[in-house]
Amino acid sequence: MGKISKPIKKPETIKTPFVEVSQGQTSFLLTKLTAGVLATIAYASIRGQDNEEGAVQRILNTRRISSIADFANAVGHFPNSIVLNWVNVKSKIVVKSGNLEIPIQPRSAQLIDGQHRVEGLRSAMETNPSLAELEVPVAIYQNLSTAECANIFLSINTEQKPVPRSLVYDLYGIADVELVDAAAVRARDIAIALNEDEDSPYVGTIKFPGSPRSRGGIALSTVVTALKSLVDSKGDFEQRNIFDLETQKKIVKNFFSALSQFYGERWYEPSNAFMYAAGFSGGTDFLKTKMLAYCQDRKSFTQKTMRDAFDIPANDLILQEEVKGKGGKESTLAIQERLTSFFKPNSSKVADYEV
Structure with missing residues (x-):
C-alpha cells in the first residue's frame, strides 16, 4: 500500500x-x-x-x-x-x-x-x-x-x-519629550541665549528658521552641533560637575566674549572668522579641548581668566579669508590651531570656582 x-x-x-x-x-x-x-x-x-x-x-x-x-x-x-x-x-x-x-x-x-x-x-x-x-x-x-x-x-x-537640521533642532523646543534629543535641546537653549542676551557676543547673529537671508551669521544647526558634546550626558561640562543651564550658558558666553575683546569694534565685521560656522565650531572645539581644563585648574571660568590666557595681537586677528575655500573640518581645525598659537596660559590659580 x-x-x-x-x-x-x-x-x-x-x-x-x-x-x-x-x-x-x-x-x-x-x-x-x-x-x-x-x-x-x-x-x-x-x-x-x-x-x-x-x-x-x-x-x-x-x-x-x-x-x-x-x-x-x-x-x-x-x-x-x-x-x-x-x-x-x-x-x-x-x-x-x-x-x-x-x-x-x-x-x-x-x-x-x-x-x-x-x-x-x-x-x-x-x-x-x-x-x-x-x-x-x-x-x-x-x-x-x-x-x-x-x-x-x-x-x-x-x-x-530631509528637512534642514536647523528646523529639526528648532522643533525640538516644542515637540514631546519622548521625541527629542536632550543634548540638542540644551544646546538649542544656549543658542537662544547667545542670540538674544544683550551681553552675548553673538546677539542677533544666529540664524533660526525663518530668519532673513544674509551673508555671515551662523546657522542654528552649526551652533547646536558644535555645543552638543559639551552639554551631552557625561559630556565635557558634566565631567567637570557643571550641570545647570545658566552656568553652561555663562561659560560659553564668557569664552567668546573674551575673544571679542581682542577685536573691539571689528568683532561684528564680515571679516571676522568667528562670525561664521568655522570660527564658531573651531572656537568651541578649543573651549572643549583646552580652555575648560585650564579654567578648572584655576577654579575660575570668568571672562577675565579666559581673556588673560590669550595674547592676540591687533594686527594678527583670525580672519575669515584664512579659511576661505577650505572644507568644513579643515577650516574648523585651522581656527583651533590659530587659537592654540595665541594661548599663553599663566600658572596662577584661585581658591574657589568663579563664573
Whole structure:
C-alpha cells in the first residue's frame, strides 16, 4: 500500500483594503499592515552581499535599530510608508472583492525603504508583544527588477531630501519629550541665549528658521552641533560637575566674549572668522579641548581668566579669508590651531570656582 501524501497546507493570509497608485509606468498597492505581519513577510536584501534581483539595501546599523525600538516603545508614530517589493512567486498577492489577500510567509517581500524601522519594530516586539498589532502604512510593488528598485530607493533617499537640521533642532523646543534629543535641546537653549542676551557676543547673529537671508551669521544647526558634546550626558561640562543651564550658558558666553575683546569694534565685521560656522565650531572645539581644563585648574571660568590666557595681537586677528575655500573640518581645525598659537596660559590659580 503506497504512502498517503499529506495535503499541502496553504499559507495563512490576511485581508486588507487597499488603493492602487499609478506613477509613470509603475504602480503600487497602498495599504496597511500590522507590525507583526511586516516582521514576518519583509526582509532586507543587501547590495553586494545578497545575490538576488532587487538587492539595493545597505547593511543594518544596530545603533539605529536600538533607537527606533526605544521610539516605538515610547511613542509609536510611524506615518511614512514602508516600501516593499513582493518577490514570492509561489504565494502571490491576490485582489479579491476589493481587498488584498496577502500570504503570511517569511521572506516574501524585499524592503526597498524602511528596513531600520521594520528591524526596530521587530526588536521592540521582543519586549513589548502588544506592538505586533501596531498598524503601519505600506506601499507594495511586485516583482521589480534591481534597476527598478534602485530607481525607487534613490528617489526616496536623494530627491526627497530631509528637512534642514536647523528646523529639526528648532522643533525640538516644542515637540514631546519622548521625541527629542536632550543634548540638542540644551544646546538649542544656549543658542537662544547667545542670540538674544544683550551681553552675548553673538546677539542677533544666529540664524533660526525663518530668519532673513544674509551673508555671515551662523546657522542654528552649526551652533547646536558644535555645543552638543559639551552639554551631552557625561559630556565635557558634566565631567567637570557643571550641570545647570545658566552656568553652561555663562561659560560659553564668557569664552567668546573674551575673544571679542581682542577685536573691539571689528568683532561684528564680515571679516571676522568667528562670525561664521568655522570660527564658531573651531572656537568651541578649543573651549572643549583646552580652555575648560585650564579654567578648572584655576577654579575660575570668568571672562577675565579666559581673556588673560590669550595674547592676540591687533594686527594678527583670525580672519575669515584664512579659511576661505577650505572644507568644513579643515577650516574648523585651522581656527583651533590659530587659537592654540595665541594661548599663553599663566600658572596662577584661585581658591574657589568663579563664573
